[in-house]
Amino acid sequence: MTSDAVPAHAPLELENFLPYRLSILSNTVSQSIAEEYTGRFELSMTEWRVMAVLARFADLSAREVAERTRMDKVAVSRALARLVEAGRVDRSIHDGDKRRSVLKLSEAGWAIHDEVAPLAREHERELLARLDVAEREQLNRILDKLLAP
Template identity: 75%
Template sequence: MTEHAPLKLERFLPYRLSILSNTVSQAIAREYQQEFGLSMTEWRVMAVLARFEPLSAREVAEHTAMDKVAVSRALSRLVDAGRVDRERHDGDRRRSVLRLSEEGWRVHDAVAPRARKHEREMLAQLTTEEIDVLARILDKLAPV
């Protein structure tokens, strides 16, 4: 008989980070899903485009650290909904350049303040020193 050594998930850092991320993301996601019909992936794509546009689909996937197929599907839905404009790159017809459309910016500008509010509410549970330490730890573990 072999001995089993199950992970103590409640103490396992990747699991805890995943739970935290999902909890925080889902709180705001319910709001923008109901009001704008946006998925979490679509919002993340829009947020990245707002920050770094213009980008190719590959660059969006790199910035979000999400699966290329999920990003591609989200981009297709956003283009179909008129929230992202897709243009062909001058030098390479196979490459698209993506930007938020006017409608995309309207949605972004409605959702972003809510996301910031959720962040403020979550961080309000920490002291200023704890926030600084958390930021330094995150920068070490997941440099952007």
């Protein structure tokens, strides 16, 4: 084999691959926040995200929750079933149309949300404190660009 030969395999350098790095960052941050609510409230990460979306946008369908979270519909459906069963989310029928249910946080769901949300915001503050003001602004601009359709 000569030095000019093309290698048979060209492994992807995950440590330099943006989707992988973003995933690692997301998982690391999400796990540290999850430690605050999983044991205390027996909430999965998916359940917390669903609750956070329902706190921000009331009267959504399961499909709309999945769209807003960009999570798998099956995972959202399972999380919603657990949250409804636990009394954390109320499910009602939309204007008598039995094909469409409307979801919102129950009083119990709001009580949990109101304890977990400040913890999540504190974790965000601690993470962003590593950046100066200009870097935070730049990060927001970059994220907005990358998340734009």
